[in-house]
Amino acid sequence: MKLKRHGILAGLALTATLALAACGSDNGGSSPQTGGSSGTAKFDCASGKLTAQGSSAQLNAIDQWTKAYQQQCTGATIEYTGSGSGAGITAFLNGTADFAGSDSALKDGDEQKKANDRCKTGNALDLPMVTGPIAVAYNLEGVKDLQLKPATIAKIFAGTVKTWDAADIKADNPGATLPSTPILAVHRSDSSGTTDNFTKFLAATAKTDWTFGNDKVWKAPGGQAEKGNDGVGAALKKSTGSIGYVEWSFAQSNKLSMAKVGNGAGEFTALTGESAGKTIAGAQVTGSGNDLKLKIDYNTKEAGAYPIVLVTYEIVCEKGAPADKLPLLKSFLKYTISTTGQSSLTNIGYAPLPDSLRSKVEAAVNSLA
Numbered sequence: 001m002k003l004k005r006h007g008i009l010a011g012l013a014l015t016a017t018l019a020l021a022a023c024g025s026d027n028g029g030s031s032p033q034t035g036g037s038s039g040t041a042k043f044d045c046a047s048g049k050l051t052a053q054g055s056s057a058q059l060n061a062i063d064q065w066t067k068a069y070q071q072q073c074t075g076a077t078i079e080y081t082g083s084g085s086g087a088g089i090t091a092f093l094n095g096t097a098d099f100a101g102s103d104s105a106l107k108d109g110d111e112q113k114k115a116n117d118r119c120k121t122g123n124a125l126d127l128p129m130v131t132g133p134i135a136v137a138y139n140l141e142g143v144k145d146l147q148l149k150p151a152t153i154a155k156i157f158a159g160t161v162k163t164w165d166a167a168d169i170k171a172d173n174p175g176a177t178l179p180s181t182p183i184l185a186v187h188r189s190d191s192s193g194t195t196d197n198f199t200k201f202l203a204a205t206a207k208t209d210w211t212f213g214n215d216k217v218w219k220a221p222g223g224q225a226e227k228g229n230d231g232v233g234a235a236l237k238k239s240t241g242s243i244g245y246v247e248w249s250f251a252q253s254n255k256l257s258m259a260k261v262g263n264g265a266g267e268f269t270a271l272t273g274e275s276a277g278k279t280i281a282g283a284q285v286t287g288s289g290n291d292l293k294l295k296i297d298y299n300t301k302e303a304g305a306y307p308i309v310l311v312t313y314e315i316v317c318e319k320g321a322p323a324d325k326l327p328l329l330k331s332f333l334k335y336t337i338s339t340t341g342q343s344s345l346t347n348i349g350y351a352p353l354p355d356s357l358r359s360k361v362e363a364a365v366n367s368l369a
Contacts, residue, residue, distance in 0.1 A: 046327035047075030054081075054088020054101030056228040057194050057247035058130040058312040061345050062101070065336050068344065076328055082228060086191025086216050092315055093118050098325050099333075100315040103132070103193020104216065105293040115315065122319025122369075126293045127361050129336055130312040131351040133276035134198055135251035136259040138243040139236050140164060140181065147172050147260040147268035150307075154206035156243060157185050159222040164241065172262075186235050186244030189225035191216040197296075197310035198245040204298040205264075205307070245308075248276075249349025261308055264301040273351040275306035281354045283311075290318055290364035292357070319369050326368065333365045 052062075059082035066078045083091075085102040092100035093114050105126040106112045115124030136153060138146060143164070148156075152168045155161040161168050165178040188195045199214035212219040224242075226235045233250040236242045243259075248271060251258055260268040269275050279300050287293035298307050314333065321329055335341045342352035353361065 044327075044331060045073035045076065046331040047073075048324060048328045049077040050079070050098045050325065050328055050332065052078070052080045052088075052097050052099045052101065053083045053091050054097070054315075055085045055103045055130075055193055055312045056082035056230065057103050057132040057310060058082075058101050059229070060249045060253075060348055061130045061132075061312075061350055064344060064348060065332075065341060068341075069332055069335055073331070076332070078328075078332060082230075084188075084190040084228065085193030085196070089115075089315065092124075098321070098329060101130075101312050102126075102315055103310045103312050104196045105287070105313055106315060119317035119320040122317055123291065125291050125316055125318050125364060126287060126313040127290075127316060127333070127337075127364055128292055128294060128311045128353060128357060129314045129333075129361065130345070131276065131280050131353055132194075132310050132312055132349075133248040133271050133273075133306060133351065134194060134201075134245050134308040134310055135248045135256070135271055136243065136261060136308065137233070137236050137246050137251040137254075137256040138259060139240055139256065140179070140243075141240060143176065143178065144257065145260070146176075146257065147262070149262040150202065150205035151209045153261070154202045154210035156183060157187065157202070157223065157245075158210060158212070158220050159185070160209070172268075181241040184239055184242040185223040186226055186232050186239070186242055187218045187220070187223050188227070188232060189218070190227045192218075192228075193312070194229060194245065194247055194310060198308065200296075201298040201308045247310075247349070252349045261306060263305050263307045264297075264299040265303055265305070267303070269304060269306045271306050273346055275304055276309050277351040277354065278302045278305035279307055279309045280311065280351065280357075283357075285357075285360070290367055292360055292364060294357075316368065318364075318367065321368065330365060330368050333368075334362070337362045337365055 062080045088100035091097035106115050149172050163180050165180045196216045202210035203214050226232045229247045229250040232244045232246045233254040236244050237254045258271050260270045262268050283294040283296045286295045
């Protein structure tokens with residue numbers, strides 16, 4: 001089913017806020033409301049501790065949500081480590097994480113089976129929670145408003161375009177003065193959903209020039225490897241002539257320049273919350289029931305759409321979470337998927353989920369048992 005575009009636009013119109021209404025106790029306390037233009041979400045505070053890890057792309061979002069939630073729900077402790085999507089899934093499968101953040105949904109087959117087995121009495125669910133656009137960020141003195149076609153990006157990261165004044169880059173930037181500086185392409189060293197989504201984009205839009213498929217692990221030769229979005233962002237900030245793929249909030253926090261990227265409509269589009277939201281709004285739900293895996297069209301022809309986006313999933317047990325963890329898990333996720341929780345991220349480099357999808361995730365969270 002195609003997600004509706006109006007939800008993104010409505011979400012972006014909301015004022016970003018961290019405000020949570022005063023929370024009640026987990027023993028029948030008051031039900032605070034968090035609201036937005038599409039309605040209100042009610043939940044009770046819960047006490048206890050959650051330990052989670054995974055996607056570094058959503059780390060800034062989780063940190064903000066955790067701070068807001070714990071300020072009001074003082075009996076709760078939520079600890080999240082941005083160890084990378086692969087490490088998060090491993091921790092979830094091993095039972096050492098109460099939930100995992102992953103920029104790629106569980107793979108059908110063995111990985112999904114292992115996750116279901118971990119849950120014992122129910123299936124593991126992929127719940128889209130964070131829209132994290134991927135910036136093609138660069139550090140090149142004197143060059144502003146760089147624009148790159150997917151094929152050019154593929155050639156840069158495959159190592160076949162080696163200098164900033166290469167013909168392909170000049171063709172994408174007519175009239176620009178480009179230096180002969182060597183290109184330093186920076187990629188992730190760890191198992192990463194950001195890498196998986198970035199290489200899915202390259203595989204879908206530049207098949208001739210990108211022959212390495214998609215994977216959480218970087219496959220192309222050459223370049224410089226750094227751990228986590230924070231590691232890539234820091235490397236780009238200090239290295240003149242560098243370019244890399246990094247989740248938008250990390251590009252912003254490092255004050256990096258970001259390229260306009262060509263989409264399927266032949267436009268060069270700047271990365272904004274609205275332009276990324278247009279691509280997410282065109283995604284299709286491919287999971288069944290409360291499992292909300294998405295298929296993103298990286299070759300979107302939607303006017304004004306920025307095509308390199310990822311969605312971070314919270315991987316949880318539909319049933320079978322420990323009884324002492326379930327109340328806090330549900331309460332926290334009810335806040336993160338509420339309109340207030342979603343709109344609170346707009347100022348730190350994320351786009352809210354379109355409401356047509358947000359409401360489905362909210363229903364799935366309410367069904368956790």
